[in-house]
Amino acid sequence: MADLLFEVKDHIATITLNRPNQMNAFSEEMILNWIRALETVRDSDDIRAVIVKGNGKAFCAGGDVKAMTAGKGFFESETDITSTGLARKNSLWKRVQRIPLLLEEIDKPVIAQVNGFAFGAGLDMALMCDIRIVAESAKFSESYINVGIVPGDGGAYYLPKLVGIDQALDMLWTARVLTAAEAKEKGLVTFVVPDDELEQFTLDYVTKLANGPTTTLQFIKRAVYQSQKMDLRSSLDYISSAMAIVTELDDYKEGVAAVVEKRKAVFK
Structure with missing residues (x-):
């Protein structure tokens, strides 16, 4: 199956990260399909709202660490394995950094439905959305420091706008793991709901928006x-x-x- 699923129903687009066995860690296919999905959302008059969610027990674990151990960068092309800094910079620009830039062009409501883990770039992808609806059991961490890298997809831009500079630095420097309740207290998420109500709560919320003016x-x-x-x-x-x-x-x-x-x- 595709690493990312995209469907439109009743004017609502749903983007589903679909690598459940890898906690929906990014692949090149996922990122490229994500870019194409957002371009469709931006350009379609039929789409009025968007849900972004993960398949399985996690929202998104961010970059694929196993790809790094194989000599690839988090977001590099699997066919462009190179050690030059410029190539890695360009790989970020051409791939994962396209997502926040496209989201900035989309005036329609974009809602993150978060279950399980949202770590590193996975958390940042949720932060790029307008509203974050999360399950009570969800966990959050800016985990880049654990593998010695910086937040390459825009986390340093979005995070302090939500939680303040000091809290953002603390999260990025320590990679501390937050519960859903702690994330809500910091202003990181919008709604916390029981796990078994997450899907329906999100759908009801987005449906109301899709039926609005x-x-x-x-x-x-x-x-x-x-x-x-x-x-x-x-x-x-x-x-x-x-x-x-x-x-x-x-x-x-x-x-x-x-x-x-x-x-x-x-x-x-």
Whole structure:
């Protein structure tokens, strides 16, 4: 079977990491298929929301350590085994680093459904998502230091934005393993749910988003992320432009009518 599964149903795309016997550690095939899946999500008007999850007992263990012992870098091509630093840098850029760059282009909600272990780059892949829904038994660690490498996929960018610089450095320097409750306390995850409710909770959450006013949801996401890089005046200018657009849409008219008529809105 493919190392990554991709399906679309009821306007929801599901990306499933599918190497359960390897705790869904990355392979070249997985990364390349992940890139193609995200390009489809970005370009498809039919897709309104995304779930990223792992098959089996783990979300993702990050890079494949066995590949490293075979003389390959974490994210290098299996056909391009080379010891040069430049080649390893380019391998990261052409493969795993494409994922956060593509996610930055996607205005649709992207939800991580995390079970089991989310370690190293696996944790970072969850951090790149907008919302993290995790099982009570899930475990989290920035484990790069254990094999003497740096967070090459963007963890040093995402982690301090969620937990603060000091907490991020502590996690990256010590590789301490956090429980789901500890991760929630640090602001690393959004929801913690019982293991047997994870699948349904996530589906219900994403279904609600997929049935919401699509353009408005996308504008809200972009406004939140863009405002982190703007001054107040620029942010207000951006959001007023978005308001001018969404108030001309049918979803706005339906939403107002539903409130006035005291019924549930039905968005297209």
